[in-house]
Amino acid sequence: MEKIKPSSPTPPHLRVYNTSLIDQTMIYGYAYLVLYYLGNYSKDKIQHLKESLSRTLVTFYPFAGIIKDALSADCNDQGLPFSVAKVEARMSDFLQNPNVELMNKFYPTAEKLLGMGDSIMVIQLNCFDCGSIAMSIKFHHLIADMVSISTFLQHWAANAQGLGLSFPPLNRIAQSSFSQKPSLSNNQLPFNYFSKYLISRKFVLRRYVFDASALSILKAQTSSFRVSRVNVVTAVIRQCFIEAVTEESAGKDMKPILMSQGVNLRRKAMPPFPDDSFGNLAWNSKSLWSFPKEKELTELLREVKKEIAKIDGEFVRRLGSEGAYDFLEELRNEMPQEATFLAMTSWANIGLSEIDFGGGKPVWMSSFIPHSSEVEKGCNLAILLDSKSGGIEAWTTLDEKYVAGFEKNDYIRKYARFNPSVI
Incomplete structure (x- = not known):
């Protein structure tokens, strides 16, 4: 080296x-x-x-x-x-x-x-x-x-x-x-709120590929309002997860389901921050179901858009001024003591698939997926990436007890391919 x-x-x-x-x-x-x-x-x-x-x-x-x-x-x-x-x-x-x-x-x-x-x-x-x-x-x-x-x-x-x-x-x-605040203690920081939902379990990796044609059909079938590729796949993953948790928890005391989604603040600020703004400029939206029930995909799409829309120009302005402590305290107060947690993030539409060092664009991209033996605790996670020809890849690591129920979902079975060849 x-x-x-x-x-x-x-x-x-x-x-x-x-x-x-x-x-x-x-x-x-x-x-x-x-x-x-x-x-x-x-x-x-x-x-x-x-x-x-x-x-x-x-x-x-x-x-x-x-x-x-x-x-x-x-x-x-x-x-x-x-x-x-x-x-x-x-x-x-x-x-x-x-x-x-x-x-x-x-x-x-x-x-x-x-x-x-x-x-x-x-x-x-x-x-x-x-x-x-x-x-x-x-x-x-x-x-x-x-x-x-x-x-x-x-x-x-x-x-x-x-x-x-x-x-x-x-x-x-x-x-x-967003000037730093050295006075913030660790227990006031969001990652510590979410860390209490980490679990010691065996996680299973799945790679689901939604081709552009499949996404077009899904968008046409499920929504009368404007949605993005990422919105659609986010809603599908959420529906699969809710159904899997509900099925596995049948006859038991069911914990709330908490889902978070990373949101790029560059495009939410008013006026927008330049795309080349350096550092971390993201915030997690969240949704909480205290009494989870199965939902239609169109309903979930509306909730995804509504949840992300809360992080708007006014939110960004307040986060950078007097509202930061209020937002953090509000977030901490809204977190239940126990929850079944799914974290989602999207790396689509940020230019990674266009990076050409002179020999052509990348034919594929991936992230590090830890095995159970490599981490003491983990969480249910989905990472969305651009795939070839305008599709989306969803890389999920799920608690093994949810995998079978997750894959029973009709939208996954009909519109996603499991770990297909890249070339």
């Missing part, structure tokens, strides 16, 4: 990168992404990727630094850890039958436990025998969200292609709009 440093040093006045209030609310840990590229990535091309990465880190200097403490990063130019690993297989064979156990090996192993001194980003190129690569990116969620990672990758790709674009300085509107 080597460390890629910015091609020019970070100015002293930028050495300390202070997080925003919203950064404070994020889970303290790493997030993961893999982009898969077919082609012949020779040693010369890999060296070119390193050199263009070095130039990109001049703008995205926090990624070449380390975690200083819970509220800041040290942009010390120590370098971004970068490694190259060999995969004794052909990518085309792997993509015909994606294997999660192999996918999870594409990430560099953790150097140590989370804490001060951690690298903010780590990259590993996994080189297949055929010359294709799987580029894995591991980044600290305290510093950035997936939209910021997409912006960084787009800039890196432009540098790799030699497009000669001039990039503005790092957009730090999050820090100016």
Whole structure:
């Protein structure tokens, strides 16, 4: 492993990168992404990727630094850890039958436990025998969200292609709009509210692919109002989950069902924040069913849109001013003592599928999916990603007791394909 440093040093006045209030609310840990590229990535091309990465880190200097403490990063130019690993297989064979156990090996192993001194980003190129690569990116969620990672990758790709674009300085509107609040204690932060719903269970991974044609049919059948691809898949996953929990809990005292959905604040602010705004600019909407019952998909679609609509320009304004403490206290008071929890997030429509380093766009993308043996506690989770030809992939990790009931849903059976070939 080597460390890629910015091609020019970070100015002293930028050495300390202070997080925003919203950064404070994020889970303290790493997030993961893999982009898969077919082609012949020779040693010369890999060296070119390193050199263009070095130039990109001049703008995205926090990624070449380390975690200083819970509220800041040290942009010390120590370098971004970068490694190259060999995969004794052909990518085309792997993509015909994606294997999660192999996918999870594409990430560099953790150097140590989370804490001060951690690298903010780590990259590993996994080189297949055929010359294709799987580029894995591991980044600290305290510093950035997936939209910021997409912006960084787009800039890196432009540098790799030699497009000669001039990039503005790092957009730090999050820090100016949502100044950090060191006085906030851990028990006032949202991830601690939700952490009480983590469970020690065996989780099962499922990958469901909704093709563009299937989504068009679903949108036409289920809604007389405007909905997005993400809205439709979110509603389907929620309906499946409610039905599975209801079935499994029959004859028992049933806990409320709590669902959260990550919302991109860049597009909710008035006026909207630029898409290249750096940091974490997301907030979790939530829905709670105290007496869950099966619902029609159109009804769930309305609830999804209504729930997300609550996070509007006024919400963003208040979050950045006098309303932050009120929102956090309100959130804490609304959380039941016990609940069956489903967390959802979408990485669709943020440009990840368009990132081209000169050899073509990625043919696929994936995230790290921990097995039960890799985590002490977990939660039911769904990640939505762009798929080829305008579809959506839903990656779910579910408590094993819900899987059978989840897959009985007619919409899953008729409109989703289970772990199909990528190519």
